[in-house]
Amino acid sequence: MSTAVSPLAPKSIPALPPIAGVRMATAEAGIRYAGRTDVLLAVFEPGTAVAGVFTRSRCPSAPVEWCRERLAGGSIRALVVNSGNANAFTGATGRQATKLTAELAARSLGCSESEIFLASTGVIGEPLDASKFGPVMDRLAADGEEGAWEAAARAIMTTDTFPKLATRTARIGDATVTINGIAKGAGMIAPDMATMLSFIATDAAIAPTALQAVLSDAVERSFNCVTIDGDTSTSDTLLAFATGKAVNEIENASDPALDGFKAAFEDLLIELAQLVARDGEGARKFVTVEVEGAESDLSARKIALSIANSPLVKTAIAGEDANWGRVVMAVGKAGEPADRDLLTIRFGDVRVAHLGARDPDYDEAVASAYMKNEEITVAVELGLGTGKARVWTCDLTEGYIAINADYRS
């Protein structure tokens, strides 16, 4: 595991306020790591609503399947997250491990297994010894604190170089509600792929179906707009919890009273998604790709992701090369409607290509100076319609190769 903090990390870690109805505790269960916490128990007061989105992988982890099966219930009493072992591609053993983990938590809390949610991140294909949670579960259940957000964010890290936390407030009617979120990102535990986990809690009172609608909508413009390398984990899990301690429940996602909440919720998800990109393996530059003028928003996002996932675009940015030819290539390969002779491309404010050819005023020195920035924006104007999208990624450096080509330890 790398110990150097990403140069793109925020200058400070935000202190998150408590969320009424959520208590958290962490422990060292010794799943894989020594000398650090690797298990998180979050306990929610009865009546807490839950919503979730998961990896689209056809080969999901056992905890992803566990959560999917219990999401219809709409309520949650506890979340158990471990790092060090993803419990993915573990067959029947993996299903047994999820069941045992849920049993242990349910017993300690005196609730039903059906209200326990699970997430795991770490080594793939190795059996998860869930019995290791036994000796710590009672204490985790007893020790939970409302303000333990940073400890929670640290316990779920794998090769993340910094903990990822964000908070927002919003008005619902006369009440102020709080939204807290944590995430872990593109870390690597040999022999494993990156896993994105994120957990969002609010003291707002929102019915499960409404919370699911808010989450599913916001994720399209936040976590689904971030990419490190185009690879999709077996374990990606994003759960949202509404404890309902602050205000009266809102049943319907289209209730105008939720408008401010929705905006704050999406903004928080965007911040967390950007933090994931800022901690991409080997990242030295944070990259925003903006596409406008596409035939639809969906088309714009496909083109933006084609640019953001292109190894050639990402290596050019690592090399501080204003290589717009590769951006043209990535637009062309996306397979979406595009007219070469209408394309305009900018790096930051520098227009490098216009109407299908190099900008007549292109100045290599100006463009090269811009590329030395730590934050780079690549903007493409397609000139076809009103569809637009914005995605975030990082550059592709030797560091990515070094991290991912390491032998398993």
Add this chain to the structure above:
Amino acid sequence: MSTAVSPLAPKSIPALPPIAGVRMATAEAGIRYAGRTDVLLAVFEPGTAVAGVFTRSRCPSAPVEWCRERLAGGSIRALVVNSGNANAFTGATGRQATKLTAELAARSLGCSESEIFLASTGVIGEPLDASKFGPVMDRLAADGEEGAWEAAARAIMTTDTFPKLATRTARIGDATVTINGIAKGAGMIAPDMATMLSFIATDAAIAPTALQAVLSDAVERSFNCVTIDGDTSTSDTLLAFATGKAVNEIENASDPALDGFKAAFEDLLIELAQLVARDGEGARKFVTVEVEGAESDLSARKIALSIANSPLVKTAIAGEDANWGRVVMAVGKAGEPADRDLLTIRFGDVRVAHLGARDPDYDEAVASAYMKNEEITVAVELGLGTGKARVWTCDLTEGYIAINADYRS
């Protein structure tokens, strides 16, 4: 440009026999490089059939558009290829450059522009000064030789580290025909992306529509099964020529007399496609990905390409790590039908995962020993149907980053 020859290069360059009806010559037009040939003129006897397949990029180069427009004619008198400038994303200037190049060749040869085909590879977005072909064109037209295949393969190289040539013979009825091919691959000229060009000539007599059918079919199992980094050039061009000097013409691609020819043609394309992967930027290992048991051949190819394009799989292979977890990930992200609990994965003959979990007999030492080979096979059995596919790629190393993150010179 790199000068070290890829460790995966073949031990020797094959000597190609002449193809009756094809004469080739090369020259130094000074497009970009100094001290090397950068233009190829191939002249075909009247009546030569032509077929072609091109990049699927929505932003194709000017020569690609030129060739597409002329392919319906079915006949070719000359092919002009230059390296050093791709004539891509060059707007109206680019179209003028293609027209001037064709005019110069047509004048020297006394034929129609409509029978001149063009290909360019190199810098993108810079105007191609086609007038530089003027001083050399008459000599190229006069000097053509039937056996100049290696010189031709060298003139079209960019950062290829070795010329790529292959030859086959086949029986058509009582006659023996020859098929020669050259290709250039994943080379890089800052600020450009890789371009794949390949040209295949035979003395067989095959009508243009039949030749096109043979080509389009064979390309699916050869060049469309090779990937370096998933990025698609603006300029990919594969043209096939049949001079008809050896035998009577075959009109129909389904004529059984063509069976042997088709097999030899596809085999030659596979060899060239593999040579391209062997010269992938920074490549140290040649990788074959085999997928069986998919619901269809198309589904199998999508899964195979998902594996072959995964940066995490490719870096693991670079690190000689038998990281089957990343193969599971790549299967899962392909979006094709797959059942995790039926998956079997092998590295070479080493079964590492079976029926959705680590193989009970898995031996890390045996798997690690296999991964030290220069040629690696990753085989996935999905257990769903009879669909299968095989694709070729290379590993992803620091060398790829170093080559592609270089500043433009």
